[in-house]
Amino acid sequence: MSADIVLSCQGLVKRFGGITATNNVSFQLERGARHALIGPNGAGKTTLINLLTGVLPPTSGRIALLGKDISHLPPHQRVRRGLVRTFQINQLFESLTPLQTLAMAVTQHLGQGGNGWQALGRDPRVAHRCEQLLAQFHLTEVMDQATQELAYGKRRLLEMAIALACQPSVLLLDEPVAGVPAGEREELLQTVAALPADVSVLLIEHDMDLVFSFAKRMTVLVNGAVLTEGSPAEVAADARVREVYLGQADQHG
Numbered sequence: 410m411s412a413d414i415v416l417s418c419q420g421l422v423k424r425f426g427g428i429t430a431t432n433n434v435s436f437q438l439e440r441g442a443r444h445a446l447i448g449p450n451g452a453g454k455t456t457l458i459n460l461l462t463g464v465l466p467p468t469s470g471r472i473a474l475l476g477k478d479i480s481h482l483p484p485h486q487r488v489r490r491g492l493v494r495t496f497q498i499n500q501l502f503e504s505l506t507p508l509q510t511l512a513m514a515v516t517q518h519l520g521q522g523g524n525g526w527q528a529l530g531r532d533p534r535v536a537h538r539c540e541q542l543l544a545q546f547h548l549t550e551v552m553d554q555a556t557q558e559l560a561y562g563k564r565r566l567l568e569m570a571i572a573l574a575c576q577p578s579v580l581l582l583d584e585p586v587a588g589v590p591a592g593e594r595e596e597l598l599q600t601v602a603a604l605p606a607d608v609s610v611l612l613i614e615h616d617m618d619l620v621f622s623f624a625k626r627m628t629v630l631v632n633g634a635v636l637t638e639g640s641p642a643e644v645a646a647d648a649r650v651r652e653v654y655l656g657q658a659d660q661h662g
Contacts, residue, residue, distance in 0.1 A: 413440050414476075415609045416461070416492065416579045421470035423456055430456040432633040434470070438579065442609045445624035447644075449653060453633035454613050458581055462494050463487050475578065491578035495568045495585060503557040507548045507567050510556065511539045514574035538574070545603075546570040547596055562593025566600060573608075580604070582612045586619055598622070621645070 416438040423431040431453050438444055448454055459465040461472060463484040472480045474492050482490075502510055515538045543549045546566040551559055556567065565585055572580055585601060586594055598619060604610055614620050620627070620641075627644045629636040631653050637644065644650055 414438065415440050415442075416472075416474055416611070418461065418472045419470060421457070421460055421472065422468045423460055423465060424468045430633050431460060431467075434630075434633070434635055436628060436635065436638075438609055438611055439626075440609055441606055442611070443623055443625045444610065445612045445614060445620045445627045446630065447614065447620060447627060448630035448636075451632075452630040454630055455583075456633070457630065458494065458583060458613060462492065462581065488575055488577075491576075492581070493572045493575045493577035493579070494581035495565075495572050495583055501556050501564060501567060501571075504555055506553050506555060507543065507559070507563075507570070508539060508552040510567065511542050511570055511574055514571045515539055515542075518575050542570045542574060545573070546600055560593055562589045562597050565589055565597055569600065569604075573605075577608060579609045579611070582610060582614070584614055584616075585612075586614070586616050 414437045417436065419435050421431055421434040421436075422429065434453075434457060436457075446454055446457070456465065460467050463479070463482055463486075467480060470480070471478060474487065474490055477490070479487055479490065479492070505513070512535055515535050516532075519532075519534065543552050546569060548563065548566060548570060551563055556564065559567070569582070569585065582601065586597055589597055601612075601619070601623060612620065612623055624641055626639070627641055628638045629644060629647075629650050636649060636653070637647055639647075
């Protein structure tokens with residue numbers, strides 16, 4: 410495998426009884442990628458992401474991260490190796506503040522365990538990294554508010570900050586603007602655009618404005634299989650894609 414390929418799958422199949430949700434999918438994510446995975450509802454995007462991250466075991470096929478087979482590793486071991494995801498629905502601690510949440514994430518990533526916000530005072534690395542993340546994700550002004558009180562856009566930003574606290578080599582963004590009100594979207598879009606260049610990003614998203622402004626390469630899934638892959642211009646010009654997907658998205662602007 411090329412050193413420029415950070416994540417790949419070959420012949421990935423997932424069956425649920427008689428239903429084939431992922432049908433012989435092969436895919437490669439290049440180092441530093443800005444890659445979008447798109448397709449209509451029921452195309453198999455979520456199943457594929459769950460396979461890549463270890464939430465589901467594959468029926469057959471192989472997944473490799475940084476050249477190493479991870480097909481049967483549990484999710485937490487994939488995170489340790491640099492494969493991190495955000496979720497379509499927030500997975501946050503409602504009563505903690507962004508500062509406390511990030512302190513816990515940073516502390517665990519550093520292998521210290523224990524009480525993350527206590528480490529803020531005794532470990533300058535934790536405090537410095539939290540300060541960086543709060544600034545990068547526009548959370549400094551709300552860092553001491555309970556997460557349950559945050560605007561929804563800020564909650565999405567906090568989830569991305571947690572993911573970056575793990576210092577991933579590959580970041581899977583699962584519909585980062587889903588449910589975010591129009592007035593909060595621009596800050597989130599700008600933050601996604603400014604993600605570190607050394608992090609390879611796979612974006613799963615229905616919002617075509619975000620997809621086409623962010624992605625340098627796109628893969629289209631339909632009925633659990635890869636329909637096509639290419640640059641945004643190539644995908645947009647593909648009559649099959651317009652028929653099964655983009656035409657639907659155009660209805661939403």
